[in-house]
């Protein structure tokens with residue numbers, strides 16, 4: 001018998017909103033996306049006193065008042081019929097977009113984190129506590145969510161996940177004594193160097209109530225001390241902020257802001273495949289990555305591990321703010337023109353000049369002693385742009401490291417596949433300037449921002465960045 005085998009399928013819901021119907025006079029519930037609404041007029045109107053009258057309803061919301069929370073779904077609640085899933089007709093008490101609830105699941109079988117964002121004037125209350133405009137809270141099983149005098153419902157995690165969360169209560173064996181944060185058993189994600197958990201502020205009155213803490217084993221001490229020191233010296237809206245760092249119990253605890261929309265990998269992942277995004281969506285993501293990486297490079301810092309997993313979103317939807325994280329392999333060079341020689345990164349995204357240099361098997365490439373520069377980040381950005389536009393990783397092949405490195409070394413780009421049919425030649429051209437073997441020829445951040453593909457959207461991008469994204 002296999003232990004820990006989940007009783008869930010990817011298509012099943014992650015949790016439920018269970019409604020207390022007695023307080024509501026009239027609700028409209030829209031099923032599915034805006035597109036479905038326009039096509040099929042599936043907007044539902046039902047009123048009830050003690051009993052719910054439901055017309056033409058899919059299984060999303062059944063007679064017992066349960067609304068399923070599914071992966072990659074964002075439940076929007078408010079007055080505006082066009083962009084909400086749950087429409088509450090109350091001019092006075094309900095805002096056009098009142099609040100949103102979404103789950104983030106790091107891996108297929110890991111317990112989701114279900115967040116609520118308050119976007120209202122009158123407020124949303126969780127367990128009778130006001131969330132506050134533009135604040136995001138992590139919801140726990142059994143939490144009561146309320147728009148006063150309008151609607152009240154309870155969040156339930158799927159039983160499997162509820163049990164999983166409870167069974168993980170000893171995940172963090174030792175808490176750092178000197179910290180003002182209490183580390184919880186809620187896992188946010190994990191990677192090569194550490195595991196990231198939710199931590200709660202011991203001081204209930206503090207403005208920052210929750211944060212993310214990256215816990216790193218002592219064996220990687222050097223790496224993480226560097227990460228902490230580097231991050232403390234940075235200040236950019238698209239780069240993760242660090243609150244505190246502790247060295248205790250043979251571990252390093254890096255307390256940083258919690259980014260609640262998951263990473264770009266989980267945003268794109270659809271089972272075995274990655275979803276492609278529209279060109280404007282890609283442009284706004286690229287624009288932000290370039291702002292952040294341009295800032296790093298102008299401060300003499302190379303990230304060296306840019307990839308989908310290290311790019312976070314503040315909410316899992318288009319026009320989200322992007323935040324770069326994971327500075328574990330980042331490097332500050334004193335002399336801008338000094339070359340680096342350490343092999344780092346994730347081979348799918350790593351520029352050929354980085355991975356091949358010190359490798360004993362150089363996969364047929366000419367061995368060079370020239371090292372690499374900050375341009376290695378631009379190669380990774382090229383891979384990222386290729387993926388978000390098409391859903392295809394350019395050099396992934398069969399996933400074997402050896403073949404990935406060979407393919408990057410060949411640098412053959414195939415825009416003939418059907419996934420590229422809808423992608424503009426301009427966008428493809430930018431990729432061709434990033435995935436270039438010659439570091440000197442390879443575009444830098446400024447070249448990218450001036451390239452015709454981004455230049456086309458430039459005014460719009462500047463405007464969205466200033467008026468929406470930086471306010472998030």
Ligand SMILES: Nc1ncnc2c1ncn2[C@@H]1O[C@H](COP(=O)(O)OP(=O)(O)O)[C@@H](O)[C@H]1O
Nearest residue numbers: 189190191192193194212257258259263309326
């Ligand atoms: N501050 C954060 N807020 C939200 N999620 C995070 C945060 N930091 C990391 N994560 C999640 O945890 C994963 C691992 O963290 P990361 O810092 O990349 O560790 P590693 O160095 O081990 O790769 C990330 O891919 C991301 O999904």
Ligand SMILES: [Mg+2]
Nearest residue numbers: 191309310326
């Ligand atoms: Mg990482």
